[in-house]
Amino acid sequence: MLHYTYLLINFFTVVICFVFSFHPKIKFNRHFIAFFKAAFMVAFVFILWDIWFTKKGVWWFNDIYLLGIRLYNLPVEEVLFFFCIPFSCIFTYFCLDTFFRLDWKTLPEKVFVIVSIIFALGIAVYFHDKIYTLITFLSTAISMFMLYFILKTRWIGKASFIYLILMPGFLAVNGILTGTGLESPVVNYNPQDFMGIRILTIPIEDTVYGYEMILWNIYLFQKFKRKE
Template identity: 70%
Template sequence: MLQYTYLAINFFTVIICFLFSFHPKIKFHRHFKAFLMASFLVAVFFIVWDVWFTKHGVWWFNDQYLIGSRLFGLPIEELMFFICIPFSCVFTYFCLDKFFKLDWKPDFEKVFVIISILLLLFLSVYFRSKIYPFVTFLTSAISLFILYFILKVQWIGKASLIYLILMPGFLAVNGILTGTGLDSPIVNYNPEKIIGLRIFTIPIEDTVYGYEMILWNLYFFHRFKNQKTEESTV
């Protein structure tokens, strides 16, 4: 049964959110198409990143916990990860945004974004000799700059707060993937390619990696959802 471990993690991450998507007060199922289009676009970039890092030994996967099927050199469960995790995060964002007013004041949000960009740039330079933090911090800084200053999104503060709310779930899922409660990790990291600072068993870089991935999922989800709304009113 161990070979179904990663598959089970994906399943239990998404199943509750999927079922509640059909709740009459939520109706997230009406936006499945927008989500799938968004997650596919974002997944392409992160899968390329994943393939490259796996090929160069930044991380690798323990076959003991996998069903054995691979595509592009990645376990099929890893490819599912880029759909299941964003689904749960986007669904949670959708629900909290629907029922609560979580918008930030523009000036405060701007300060938060600028400080975050500067901090990420500093960290990327400081850890430039280690590929995972360097790439993660640098691309996250670039992503924040593009989203806020070029694409003019106005929900980064709100998304950041919701990501923080989701952190216990993130720690639970990534904790198991990185070895919490298991004899050995499902995903192993090369100690020479990471900072070495961990939250339990989770490399600290994973929190920023997940943050960047969710921001882009939200951007394209908003875009495709709004596009559908505009078409329906024509």
């Protein structure tokens, strides 16, 4: 049964959102194609990142929690992670954006983006010898700059607030993956490659990594949804 642990984590992450996608007041199922187009594009980049970090030993996976099927040395469950987590997040974003007015005013959002970029760059520079910290915070800073100042998106504040709402679920899922409630973690990290600051058992870098991934999923999802 332990071999199904990571697979079941993915399943329970997505199943409720998937079922409610067909609700007549939500009808998120109409946007499945837009979601999968966006998810595939973002997943491609993050899976390459994942493969590289796994090869370098930044993180590795505990075989007792896996089916044993691998793709370029990545467990198939890890590949599914890049679709299951974004699905639940985009579904939640879609619902909250549909039923509530969560848009930020221009100035507060701009200040938030600028401060976040400066903070992320500062962390990246200070911990430049920690590869997970460096790449995660640097790429997030670049992503926020591109999305706000080049691609002219005006929903980063709203997306950040929704990501905060999603944080309990994120902590539950990532907590189990990193060892909360288990005898040993599903995903292990090399302590030399990250700051060492954890929320429960979760490296703080994971929260930023997930934030960047969701921002790009939202951007591409909205782009493809408009074309439908």
